[in-house]
Every structure is written in structure tokens, then in C-alpha cells.
Amino acid sequence: MSKFIIETHHLTKKYGEQVSVSDLNIHVSRGRIYGLLGRNGAGKTTAMRMLLGLTAPTYGDAEIFGKPFQGNEKKILPRIGSLIESPGFYPNLTATENLKIFARLRGIKGSAPIQSALELVNLPYKDKKLFSQYSLGMKQRLAIALAVMHNPDLLILDEPINGLDPIGIAEVRDFIRELCYNSGKTILISSHILSEIELLADDIGIIDHGVLLEEESLKELEQKNGKYFHFTVSDAQTAAHILYTQFNVKILEFLSPREFTVSENQLDAATAIKELIRNGLDVMDAHLYENTLENYFKKLTGGEGIA
Known part of the structure; x- marks a missing residue:
């Protein structure tokens, strides 16, 4: 059956x-x-x-x-x-x-x-x-x-x-x-x-x-649309590699040479920022966001949301 x-x-x-x-x-x-x-x-x-x-x-x-x-x-x-x-x-x-x-x-x-x-x-x-x-x-x-x-x-x-x-x-x-x-x-x-x-x-x-x-x-x-951190740094690729190796976080997306997102995964933002700075990177911004199904729908369709 x-x-x-x-x-x-x-x-x-x-x-x-x-x-x-x-x-x-x-x-x-x-x-x-x-x-x-x-x-x-x-x-x-x-x-x-x-x-x-x-x-x-x-x-x-x-x-x-x-x-x-x-x-x-x-x-x-x-x-x-x-x-x-x-x-x-x-x-x-x-x-x-x-x-x-x-x-x-x-x-x-x-x-x-x-x-x-x-x-x-x-x-x-x-x-x-x-x-x-x-x-x-x-x-x-x-x-x-x-x-x-x-x-x-x-x-x-x-x-x-x-x-x-x-x-x-x-x-x-x-x-x-x-x-x-x-x-x-x-x-x-x-x-x-x-x-x-x-x-x-x-x-x-x-x-x-x-x-x-x-x-x-x-x-x-x-699970796919949970919380995530958005980082703006001097070098996104290097910063992402540091966070991946040091904190085992999942890299979600590179948005530009300076911007990337990672899964929240209980990441301590303050500790992560200190580690990035210790490795010579400038950290301009780090924010925690919650990705909703509404945002996911917009991303999939490439347009406006849905009621």
C-alpha cells in the first residue's frame, strides 16, 4: 500500500x-x-x-x-x-x-x-x-x-x-x-x-x-526558517571560515564580500565578535533575526509576500 x-x-x-x-x-x-x-x-x-x-x-x-x-x-x-x-x-x-x-x-x-x-x-x-x-x-x-x-x-x-x-x-x-x-x-x-x-x-x-x-x-x-545571525565584516569569507572552525556554525548564505548569515545554533554573539576581532577583522554589525515562512515565501517567489 x-x-x-x-x-x-x-x-x-x-x-x-x-x-x-x-x-x-x-x-x-x-x-x-x-x-x-x-x-x-x-x-x-x-x-x-x-x-x-x-x-x-x-x-x-x-x-x-x-x-x-x-x-x-x-x-x-x-x-x-x-x-x-x-x-x-x-x-x-x-x-x-x-x-x-x-x-x-x-x-x-x-x-x-x-x-x-x-x-x-x-x-x-x-x-x-x-x-x-x-x-x-x-x-x-x-x-x-x-x-x-x-x-x-x-x-x-x-x-x-x-x-x-x-x-x-x-x-x-x-x-x-x-x-x-x-x-x-x-x-x-x-x-x-x-x-x-x-x-x-x-x-x-x-x-x-x-x-x-x-x-x-x-x-x-x-527548522529551515529558524533564527540566524547577519554579520557585516571586513572580509565575509574569512569571517565565515573562523566561525565555522571555531564554533561549528552552519554558514547559510554570502550576501556580499562583507555580509553573510549563519545559523543561530546557540551562538554567543559577543564571543564570536571577539574572536573575529582577535583575528584582525573589522566587525561593523551583527544582528540576530528570525526568518519567518513569510520571508521564505518572498525569497522563493522573488516578489512580495502573501497574506
């Missing part, structure tokens, strides 16, 4: 000369939350639509549940729940009444699946409130209830917290975690809200202009 629920191979989508998704290789592990992070228009939705068979790839392919996926497999699609676009709920019906209609269309029998889905997203089963009276957060929760009503193994959620207020975001975040960690579902979620992906995801893929720039676990990214 493959540890990956989703694995894509050079998945690409072109619209004429425009490349929406280019050579995408992602790996969504079983029982984890995978956050696909990128600005609006980065290619997240197109990638998800290809994984659901809603858009045919120009070339490349995907494996879902360890099997090749061509977009119309009757054994694979029923195991997937999705939220790509807002479902067409009837505003003059209650949540239960809306779900009953979708259940009938999908051949889902009985009231138990509907009641279970509503309880999962903390919406009442017997309620007279109409969909038109729902808040944005409640509407989004109902959309996810529809996605999980048939008890799928995999959820593909495109921007499920988009447009929600802080309370709505917290509500959606909580039951997405519950779906994964308590109900055992694998979740692929996209967002342009970096702070939320940090709070939700186990693994992160960063996509920009249709290209996957990075794919790592959140823990690996946090």
Missing part, C-alpha cells in the same frame, strides 16, 4: 499559450493535511480540478489511492469529497433539506449520513433556519458537510476559509483538524492565507505561476 494518497507526475495544464500549471509533482501522504500555498492565480484551483477530473491535463498524470487516475474512475471518485466552488444550495431551504436533495441525487439513503455530516461540522440536524439566513462561516461549514456526507477517505478543499471572519476561520480550522486527526481523512487544502496554512498543515507545497517551488513537511520548513 502506497503511503501517498495523491501523487502527481509532471501534471501540466495549458490554455493556448498560457501555462496554468507546469510539471507539477506533489505527494499527499495518507492521514495528513497537505497545504497547497500560493497567491491567487498561482494555479492551485486548476491543479485541484485536474485531480477531480473536472479539467483534463494537457499532459502528465496522477495516482490517487495508488491507482492511475484518468478523471472518470467510478471506484475512485466516490472516495473523494471536494469543495472547489460554492455548491448551489437553495436559499429558501434549511441545511437538512438542502442535503436531502443532494443525497437523493447521489443515491445516499437514509437520514444517518446527513445527520452525521451536520454534526461533524457543528450544524444542527433539526433546525428551521434557512440557508439564506446563514453566516458565511455557516455556509462554508454546510458546503464541507456536503463534501463529507458520503464519508470519503480524501477531501480536496479549495480555499475553504476564503472570505470568512476570524470566528468563521477558527471554526473551519477546528473541524478540518478533526476530520483528519479524529476521523482519519486525508486532506488536500489550498489557501493564499499563509498564517492559516501554518496553523493547519502537516506538509506544505508552495506554488507560484503554476510551478511547485518547494514541498516539505511544516517541521522541516520551520
Whole structure:
């Protein structure tokens, strides 16, 4: 059994000369939350639509549940729940009444699946409130209830917290975690809200202009983006060599002939500066910084940050 629920191979989508998704290789592990992070228009939705068979790839392919996926497999699609676009709920019906209609269309029998889905997203089963009276957060929760009503193994959620207020975001975040960690579902979620992906995801893929720039676990990214020292000295190469040999620090980057960065690694800055001066170097500046995922995103994409 493959540890990956989703694995894509050079998945690409072109619209004429425009490349929406280019050579995408992602790996969504079983029982984890995978956050696909990128600005609006980065290619997240197109990638998800290809994984659901809603858009045919120009070339490349995907494996879902360890099997090749061509977009119309009757054994694979029923195991997937999705939220790509807002479902067409009837505003003059209650949540239960809306779900009953979708259940009938999908051949889902009985009231138990509907009641279970509503309880999962903390919406009442017997309620007279109409969909038109729902808040944005409640509407989004109902959309996810529809996605999980048939008890799928995999959820593909495109921007499920988009447009929600802080309370709505917290509500959606909580039951997405519950779906994964308590109900055992694998979740692929996209967002342009970096702070939320940090709070939700186990693994992160960063996509920009249709290209996957990075794919790592959140823990690996946090280790990569820890604290670091920025030194400005008379000779960066010599200073870096001294710090490496004397203090066993990791040299991160040379920024100019006079500037370089090293991993914080419990380095005593005062002692390091004294050692550099003792070796005849001038030390103009030494500062401790904390590299955030926001800064890392800017560095990867070569542009502005993300919300």
C-alpha cells in the first residue's frame, strides 16, 4: 500500500499559450493535511480540478489511492469529497433539506449520513433556519458537510476559509483538524492565507505561476526558517571560515564580500565578535533575526509576500 494518497507526475495544464500549471509533482501522504500555498492565480484551483477530473491535463498524470487516475474512475471518485466552488444550495431551504436533495441525487439513503455530516461540522440536524439566513462561516461549514456526507477517505478543499471572519476561520480550522486527526481523512487544502496554512498543515507545497517551488513537511520548513545571525565584516569569507572552525556554525548564505548569515545554533554573539576581532577583522554589525515562512515565501517567489 502506497503511503501517498495523491501523487502527481509532471501534471501540466495549458490554455493556448498560457501555462496554468507546469510539471507539477506533489505527494499527499495518507492521514495528513497537505497545504497547497500560493497567491491567487498561482494555479492551485486548476491543479485541484485536474485531480477531480473536472479539467483534463494537457499532459502528465496522477495516482490517487495508488491507482492511475484518468478523471472518470467510478471506484475512485466516490472516495473523494471536494469543495472547489460554492455548491448551489437553495436559499429558501434549511441545511437538512438542502442535503436531502443532494443525497437523493447521489443515491445516499437514509437520514444517518446527513445527520452525521451536520454534526461533524457543528450544524444542527433539526433546525428551521434557512440557508439564506446563514453566516458565511455557516455556509462554508454546510458546503464541507456536503463534501463529507458520503464519508470519503480524501477531501480536496479549495480555499475553504476564503472570505470568512476570524470566528468563521477558527471554526473551519477546528473541524478540518478533526476530520483528519479524529476521523482519519486525508486532506488536500489550498489557501493564499499563509498564517492559516501554518496553523493547519502537516506538509506544505508552495506554488507560484503554476510551478511547485518547494514541498516539505511544516517541521522541516520551520527548522529551515529558524533564527540566524547577519554579520557585516571586513572580509565575509574569512569571517565565515573562523566561525565555522571555531564554533561549528552552519554558514547559510554570502550576501556580499562583507555580509553573510549563519545559523543561530546557540551562538554567543559577543564571543564570536571577539574572536573575529582577535583575528584582525573589522566587525561593523551583527544582528540576530528570525526568518519567518513569510520571508521564505518572498525569497522563493522573488516578489512580495502573501497574506
